[in-house]
Every structure is written in C-alpha cells, then in structure tokens.
Amino acid sequence: MYVLGLWDGHDAGAALIRDGEIVYAANEERFTKRKLEANFPYRSIQAALDYAEVKPHEIDNVAFTTTEFAKTLWRVFPGIRESYYQFRRRRMLKPSFEGLRHDIKYMTTTVGILPACGAISRSVISRSLNRMGFRGYKLHVVEHHTAHAATAAFTSPFGRQLVITCDGLGDGVSATVNTFDDGKLIRHITIGARDSLGIFYEQATNIVGMREMEDEGKLMAMADYSYPFDFEDNALKHFFSATGTIIRARYGPLKQFRMLQRIAWKTPREQFSYFVQQLFENILTKFVSNSVDRFNIHDVAFAGGVFSNIKANMMVRNLDALRHWYIFPHMGDGGIALGSALYTNYMLTGKSKYAFSAYLGDSFDESETEHAFKGERSVTVQRESAAEQAAHAAELISKGNYVFWCQGRMEFGPRALGDRSILAPSSSEEVKERLNIRVKKREWFQPFAPSMLEEDVGSMLEYDGKGVDKYMTMAYMVKEEMRDITKAAMHIDGSARAQMVGAENPQYMDLLKHIKRHSGSGVVLNTSFNIHGLPIVRTPQDALETMKATKTKYMFINGLFVTNKAGA
Ligand SMILES: [Fe+2]
Structure with a gap:
C-alpha cells in the first residue's frame, strides 16, 4: 500500500x-x-x-x-x-x-x-x-x-512521550501539546495564531531588514553580538506571557508589528536581536517546562519551525524537567x-513507529555520475573506492583544503549531514574565509558548524547525554580546551551546532576517523553543498556546475575523485 x-x-x-x-x-x-x-x-x-x-x-x-x-x-x-x-x-x-x-x-x-x-x-x-x-x-x-506532531511522534526513539509543536501558524494554530502513549497521539492544548511566538520572531526578522521565513537564524546569530541585558531590562518583555500551558501575546499581529518597529527604531540592531531572542527563549522554556510538569512526561519530541532556533533549543534541553529530547530534523513546513x-x-x-533516517532523497551510482562528467574538459576524473575517498578527502582537509563531498542519498531537511556537504578543517580561520569568499558568502556574524565522531562528543562538548544529535538541531557549548580545534566551526559565544556522527553514515564516519588520525580529533567543518542563495545540490550535474562556478579544486562524488583544472 x-x-x-x-x-x-x-x-x-x-x-x-x-x-x-x-x-x-x-x-x-x-x-x-x-x-x-x-x-x-x-x-x-x-x-x-x-x-x-x-x-x-x-x-x-x-x-x-x-x-x-x-x-x-x-x-x-x-x-x-x-x-x-x-x-x-x-x-x-x-x-x-x-x-x-x-x-x-x-x-x-x-x-x-x-x-x-x-x-x-x-x-x-x-x-x-x-x-x-x-x-x-x-x-x-x-x-x-x-502533520507536524506526526513527524515528531512517529520518528522519535520514544514510546510514551510528550509531543510539542510550535511554529508561525498553520490552520489558525501556532502551538500544540500532545501526548503519545500506547500508540495513540492525543492533542490536549492548542495555542491560536494570534499568540504566535513564530510570528513574533518572523516580524522581528523583517524589521531588521532580513528576509522573513528564511533569515531567522541570522537574527539569532546577531543576538550574541549584543551586550547582555537582564530580562528585567528587556524592552520587549511585556510582549508575551506564559502562564501554565498558555502563551499569551499582548498585541495582535498588526499592532505587534508596529510596536516592534517603534522599539527597533531606537535600538541598535544587535541589541534588538538580543531582546527578541531572550524573550523568545524565556517564553518557550516556560511553555515547555510547564507542559512537562502538567503531563508528568519527561521524554519530549518537538516539531514546527520555532524549533529551528538552535539556541532556544539548547535552553529547552537544559531544563531539568527534560529527561530526553528529540527534534524532528525537518522541523519546519518542509517536513509536513x-x-x-x-x-x-x-x-x-495504526502504525505509529518508524525507523527514521534523514537520508531519504535521490542518489546516483558511479556510472550515472561518470556519465554526467563525460566530455567535460575542465576537470579530471579518477575512480576511487568508498574507503579510498574517505581517506583521501581527510588527507586533503588535514592539509588545509576545503572539499566538496557528495555521496549516496540526499538529506531530507535543511542541513547537509555528510551526503551533500562542503568539508573543511574546523580549526582554520583562513580556509573558512576562503570558503566564504568563493562559495558561501555568509554574513560576517553567521557561524559554520562542525560534524564530529559520536565517540568524541563527551570530550569536545558540554554534553548531558539527553539525546544524540544526528541532525544538527541544537547548540552545544564547546569545552574551553577544545575551542582552538573548532574555532572555524563555532559561534562567537563558544557554542556549536554539532552533528554527532556514527554508524548511520559509515563512509562519513570513516572520513572523520581518518581526520582524527591526522589531527587527534574527529571533527570537521561541515556546511551545505550549495552556492550562496541557491538550494543544496541534488545531482552530479548540479555538483559539477557548482565546482566550476566557484573554481573549487577538489570534489569527491559517488566513487569519483574530481579535480578542477581551473581550481585553486
Ligand atoms: Fe508549520
């Protein structure tokens, strides 16, 4: 069926x-x-x-x-x-x-x-x-x-669980709290669109001149460049309240936008971003914490665009009330x-449990990939086994290069998880700069993120074991002594949106193990394989075009090692 x-x-x-x-x-x-x-x-x-x-x-x-x-x-x-x-x-x-x-x-x-x-x-x-x-x-x-709740509930590793959804809005609703027990998903709490935390964040993003429904992560990153403020001094603190399991917005969306504009007008941009993020974290953590207390269920699965805010997710994770967490990797509307x-x-x-993997998209075998490069004079192509690709890519990265890495099935969701990735040494600010100038063109305040071996997570991050993050859904504080090794894949405050790699992606794990042999730590900078403003590549043809457009020298793709003659 x-x-x-x-x-x-x-x-x-x-x-x-x-x-x-x-x-x-x-x-x-x-x-x-x-x-x-x-x-x-x-x-x-x-x-x-x-x-x-x-x-x-x-x-x-x-x-x-x-x-x-x-x-x-x-x-x-x-x-x-x-x-x-x-x-x-x-x-x-x-x-x-x-x-x-x-x-x-x-x-x-x-x-x-x-x-x-x-x-x-x-x-x-x-x-x-x-x-x-x-x-x-x-x-x-x-x-x-x-639909959001189903993604979280049915793909999480939990049996009995609380399922919380929160987004801009959909069908007149902005958040829900559900229980999943004995194979039954039941909604208990519904927060209307008027009281939407997602709309609040979306409007703030628009007001600082960024693209709503796309650049919210940039506003979040910008917030960390502000001087800290006590919540009592937050100019937006009265915009929302969370009492029990109810979220209440002081103003409706139209008035809220105008009030936000008024405050943004007289507030430096990073400070305004700080106010927005701080209020957002404050209300979201109260809502989650109160929901956990009310239903007395401590394993919680989340979905909805609000949970793409990795810093707020870190605050949620740190709640004592939470025993285990799971965030559906394609948490926004792309997942519904x-x-x-x-x-x-x-x-x-009646089926309500799935063995979930994010590698759900297209794949191309070696001959299809070879076919895409046929007659292409600007590159040389050499066959390599999967094991050779992992070792060779690790060697080039360890020597200070960034490489295109395109293998197997395309990831479902916003993150590249080692199948459509650009990889670079996590400790090199210079390579990060080169990557930004040639390919990514990110704003100066936007950080890159690391992939690391699951076995090394405890030694690299302040890690509590409440969940293994396979999908880069949260921020973690990097341990002080490890910050030199991850400085190109870390935010200004020492946090990193880490992917914890294990057997779910054996070739990528193999690559990280080779990196570890070279540098002592199994960690690499991992950013999505795309040019600034375009979606992540899907086909070998897309990959080749990106390679040529960015004059990138090395690419590892489905058993082929490709060198760009014009690359540097
Ligand atoms: Fe949604």
Whole structure:
C-alpha cells in the first residue's frame, strides 16, 4: 500500500510511504533551484514515484495538509503566492503598497479554516494530481499541526512521550501539546495564531531588514553580538506571557508589528536581536517546562519551525524537567508532506513507529555520475573506492583544503549531514574565509558548524547525554580546551551546532576517523553543498556546475575523485 504526502506551501515537497516504510522524501527547491519553493510539488512527487518505480495510478492514498483561508486563497490564485515569493526573496523591489500587503498577510493568515476552504483546497489539489495521471486514489486532509506532531511522534526513539509543536501558524494554530502513549497521539492544548511566538520572531526578522521565513537564524546569530541585558531590562518583555500551558501575546499581529518597529527604531540592531531572542527563549522554556510538569512526561519530541532556533533549543534541553529530547530534523513546513503521509498511514493502519533516517532523497551510482562528467574538459576524473575517498578527502582537509563531498542519498531537511556537504578543517580561520569568499558568502556574524565522531562528543562538548544529535538541531557549548580545534566551526559565544556522527553514515564516519588520525580529533567543518542563495545540490550535474562556478579544486562524488583544472 502506498501513501503519498504532499505540501504545496512554503518549502513545498513530497514523501512516499510504501507498506509502512518511508521510501522517499524531498523538497521541491532541489528540483526548481528556487530556495524554499512554494508551488505544487510536481517534480518531487515525480521523483518519489520514479524512486519507488511506481506509476501515479498505482498510488492508493494521497495526503495533503493545511486548508486555512489564506492557503486556500493562494491555491486558487497562485499569482499572489508567486509575487509574495518574489518579494520575500528580494527578486523584486519593495512595492509601494508593502505596508498594506503586510497587514493583509497577517489578517488573512490568522483567520484559520473557514467552511468552504476544505472543499476548495481538495478540488485544486485533485486537479493538479489528475494532471499528473493520478486516478482512483483517496485524498486525505491532515490538519497542519497534526502533520507536524506526526513527524515528531512517529520518528522519535520514544514510546510514551510528550509531543510539542510550535511554529508561525498553520490552520489558525501556532502551538500544540500532545501526548503519545500506547500508540495513540492525543492533542490536549492548542495555542491560536494570534499568540504566535513564530510570528513574533518572523516580524522581528523583517524589521531588521532580513528576509522573513528564511533569515531567522541570522537574527539569532546577531543576538550574541549584543551586550547582555537582564530580562528585567528587556524592552520587549511585556510582549508575551506564559502562564501554565498558555502563551499569551499582548498585541495582535498588526499592532505587534508596529510596536516592534517603534522599539527597533531606537535600538541598535544587535541589541534588538538580543531582546527578541531572550524573550523568545524565556517564553518557550516556560511553555515547555510547564507542559512537562502538567503531563508528568519527561521524554519530549518537538516539531514546527520555532524549533529551528538552535539556541532556544539548547535552553529547552537544559531544563531539568527534560529527561530526553528529540527534534524532528525537518522541523519546519518542509517536513509536513511527510507528516501528512505519516498521519494518514497511522489512521489507515495504526502504525505509529518508524525507523527514521534523514537520508531519504535521490542518489546516483558511479556510472550515472561518470556519465554526467563525460566530455567535460575542465576537470579530471579518477575512480576511487568508498574507503579510498574517505581517506583521501581527510588527507586533503588535514592539509588545509576545503572539499566538496557528495555521496549516496540526499538529506531530507535543511542541513547537509555528510551526503551533500562542503568539508573543511574546523580549526582554520583562513580556509573558512576562503570558503566564504568563493562559495558561501555568509554574513560576517553567521557561524559554520562542525560534524564530529559520536565517540568524541563527551570530550569536545558540554554534553548531558539527553539525546544524540544526528541532525544538527541544537547548540552545544564547546569545552574551553577544545575551542582552538573548532574555532572555524563555532559561534562567537563558544557554542556549536554539532552533528554527532556514527554508524548511520559509515563512509562519513570513516572520513572523520581518518581526520582524527591526522589531527587527534574527529571533527570537521561541515556546511551545505550549495552556492550562496541557491538550494543544496541534488545531482552530479548540479555538483559539477557548482565546482566550476566557484573554481573549487577538489570534489569527491559517488566513487569519483574530481579535480578542477581551473581550481585553486
Ligand atoms: Fe508549520
């Protein structure tokens, strides 16, 4: 039995479950090359079908999510969605009516689900599916936060658990608290869109001149460049309160935006960012802590875009009330195509536990990769075994080079986890600089992150063992004596968003072991394999183009060692 999940909003995508196993998941941006693509996911659906070698008419069940008023409006009038996408991504100048557009966005998105929305959304989605050749399938609708909750609950390592979702908004909701016990997922608490911590953060990001729904991580990084303030002196402290398991925003989204603007106007940017982050952490930790106390369940799984804030996640992790944590790696809306499929499969078959791996996308074997490089005169190509690739890449990194590393199945989610990565020595500020100038062009305050051997985590990080972080979902403080080794992959405050690598990715683990032989520590700087502003590469062709465009010298890709003749 097949269940196809799809999501046609911000960071659209598709996921496929076959007989209770997740076989494929990917996001549309990797195909259209438009970061955080927000259209019907034709190409990721097709890729999922191709991967599983099935035809559209063989799919029994299709699930989609979110039938709120604004989403339905966007489905009917895709031009509105496209112009917002172009504006948000700075592909067009700010329109003169931007203030009005902003107000209309928050007025419509907070409305929630109206009576006809479900039927209209169904009909638009069916039309697109039918165009692809889908026939005789059953179409299921999954509520937005239920889809988020399903990703966390059904892929976590826990049996009995608390499941907390928190995002901007979806279907009129911004946060939920659920219990999962004895195979049953039950929602107990719902926080409405008006009281959204995610909208608060999104608006603050917009106000400091960054891209909302994309650059929130930059605002978070900027906050650490401020002088610290006591919470009592936080100019935004009255914007939110958390009492018990209720989050309350003082103002509705429109007034909140204006009040934030007023304070930002007279506050230095990094200080404003500090206020935002501090309030956000304060409210989120209270909400999580109170929820844990109320339900007396101490293993907690999280999903929703709010949990992409790695610094707030660190504060949550440090709560005494938390025994174990798990954050679904594709926590934002990019993960809810899979959530819709998981929840639908749960309703149909009762299955509520999956062996989850983030390596769910496309892969290319050696001959397909070789074919992509055929006739390419600007590079030389040499075959190497998987073991040789790991040893050779480690040697080049240890000698002060950065390398492109593209192996196996593409990761599902925002992070490169050693299958579509750029790797560099974690201790070299000079290589980090070169990487930034040539490829990544990050803002000066944005840090890189490290991958490290699971066996070395205890000696490198302040680590409490509450969860093994396979997916770079949290910040950890690097031990004082290790900061020299990780200085190029660490934030100004000594924290690092570490990936803890073990047997789930044997070749990458092997590479780290070779690095350890060279330098004494199994750690490397790992950043996603993409050019600034573009999504992560998917195919060998994408990888080759990136190599040429950035004049990068070395690439290890599916059993091939590629050298760029023009590289330096
Ligand atoms: Fe969401």
